[in-house]
Amino acid sequence: MAKHGFTTRILHNDRHLSVEHGAVHKPIHTSSQYAYSDARELAAVFQGKAGYTYARQGTPTTDALEKKVSAMEGGGTSLTFSTGMGALSALFTTLLRAGDHLISSQFIFGNTNSLFGTLEHLGIEITLVDPTDVSAAAAAIKPNTRMVFTETIANPGTQVADLEGLGRLCAEHKLVYVVDNTLTSPWLFQPRTVGASLVMNSLSKHIGGHANALGGSLTDTGLYDWTQFPNILDVYKKGPSVGWGITQIKKKGLRDMGATLSADAAHRLAVGAETLSLRLDKISSNAMALAKFLSTHPSVARVSYPGLESHPQHERARKLFGGKYSNLLGVELAEGIDSFDFLNRLQIVILATHVGDTRTLALPAAQTIYYEMGPALRKQMGIADGLIRLSIGIEEQEDLLADFAQAFEQCQTKAA
Numbered sequence: 001m002a003k004h005g006f007t008t009r010i011l012h013n014d015r016h017l018s019v020e021h022g023a024v025h026k027p028i029h030t031s032s033q034y035a036y037s038d039a040r041e042l043a044a045v046f047q048g049k050a051g052y053t054y055a056r057q058g059t060p061t062t063d064a065l066e067k068k069v070s071a072m073e074g075g076g077t078s079l080t081f082s083t084g085m086g087a088l089s090a091l092f093t094t095l096l097r098a099g100d101h102l103i104s105s106q107f108i109f110g111n112t113n114s115l116f117g118t119l120e121h122l123g124i125e126i127t128l129v130d131p132t133d134v135s136a137a138a139a140a141i142k143p144n145t146r147m148v149f150t151e152t153i154a155n156p157g158t159q160v161a162d163l164e165g166l167g168r169l170c171a172e173h174k175l176v177y178v179v180d181n182t183l184t185s186p187w188l189f190q191p192r193t194v195g196a197s198l199v200m201n202s203l204s205k206h207i208g209g210h211a212n213a214l215g216g217s218l219t220d221t222g223l224y225d226w227t228q229f230p231n232i233l234d235v236y237k238k239g240p241s242v243g244w245g246i247t248q249i250k251k252k253g254l255r256d257m258g259a260t261l262s263a264d265a266a267h268r269l270a271v272g273a274e275t276l277s278l279r280l281d282k283i284s285s286n287a288m289a290l291a292k293f294l295s296t297h298p299s300v301a302r303v304s305y306p307g308l309e310s311h312p313q314h315e316r317a318r319k320l321f322g323g324k325y326s327n328l329l330g331v332e333l334a335e336g337i338d339s340f341d342f343l344n345r346l347q348i349v350i351l352a353t354h355v356g357d358t359r360t361l362a363l364p365a366a367q368t369i370y371y372e373m374g375p376a377l378r379k380q381m382g383i384a385d386g387l388i389r390l391s392i393g394i395e396e397q398e399d400l401l402a403d404f405a406q407a408f409e410q411c412q413t414k415a416a
């Protein structure tokens with residue numbers, strides 16, 4: 001399959017994974033347990049032979065999705081979880097210990113930031129740095145630093161991390177390099193190309209793509225040498241060392257913590273993944289058109305979109321993401337236009353949280369998803385009170401632009 005293109009591989013790889021009766025979709029395996037007619041075989045599976053035991057550690061349905069995610073990410077070994085946060089919780093708590101130091105981007109998903117508070121209570125030290133400039137991360141490295149974490153395009157500020165620079169830094173210092181690829185997805189960017197050790201995707205976003213199932217994944221790219229990592233338990237130092245990290249996450253994270261993806265959700269996410277490239281191309285071209293429209297509109301003070309030449313990391317984004325810039329826009333309206341009034345006048349755009357749907361979504365960021373963290377942290381994360389976060393969908397471009405135009409017109413009429 002390797003010689004085929006991205007979408008061809010996603011569409012056809014199930015058929016090569018011994019699907020029953022020639023079914024084109026991987027069946028939804030609902031069984032909680034897997035039986036063996038030979039007790040020795042049962043024991044062998046418990047002791048590491050490939051196979052299924054209890055569905056908390058995976059089913060043939062989640063297994064098929066994991067192989068699809070690995071194919072999308074350009075290789076490696078993947079695990080799926082019930083949500084993206086389930087994947088991140090499993091990752092951080094099973095690879096890091098009290099006394100370890102984690103360096104993270106300061107521009108991260110709000111719930112990841114909140115999870116960091118929990119890690120700090122468990123004794124893990126965290127330094128937040130500006131990921132657009134690798135020198136900040138370099139300066140933060142200490143003898144107990146174990147891991148560097150960043151997102152690709154930040155939400156909602158759209159800062160683009162120096163993904164290549166951070167990769168080189170981690171390689172030089174033998175640090176585990178984790179990239180949250182959710183907002184680019186493997187269609188725009190494969191973090192293994194910049195040396196990522198582990199890649200996280202919220203499957204709830206672009207990969208599933210239809211806002212009808214939650215899921216998360218972790219992919220070990222195979223690039224990190226786990227013999228360099230001090231926190232692998234002896235029991236998982238079996239077989240080739242490339243597998244040690246993901247085995248520890250599977251056993252201590254997925255199995256013991258239990259954020260397992262259901263077979264039903266895995267099926268929906270796998271079907272959604274078939275059209276990832278089509279959706280994200282359309283989303284990117286819609287978002288680009290809207291960003292251009294908004295950036296010259298008199299009622300708009302500021303637009304953040306990596307596709308705009310005015311974006312501070314535009315050139316980096318163009319090189320890394322192949323000239324497509326995904327779904328996220330940050331918009332601040334001109335003085336005198338109330339962002340809530342404006343949002344209320346949108347007719348097609350849905351006022352809801354979530355990103356990476358087929359539908360265009362909008363919300364006032366500071367008062368919703370970033371409300372709990374308070375003003376000081378919002379300031380550090382660059383989230384202004386009037387910031388509107390948009391996640392662009394696949395509607396016809398003219399309908400989208402017209403919806404924004406009519407909402408601006410109504411606001412101006414009211415102000416006049």
Ligand SMILES: *Cc1c(COP(=O)(O)O)cnc(C)c1O
Pocket residue numbers: 083084085086109112151155180182183202203204205214215216355
């Ligand atoms: C949504 C999101 C997550 C969390 O994923 P869930 O599936 O909602 O738990 C993590 N990182 C980023 C960048 C996200 O957008």
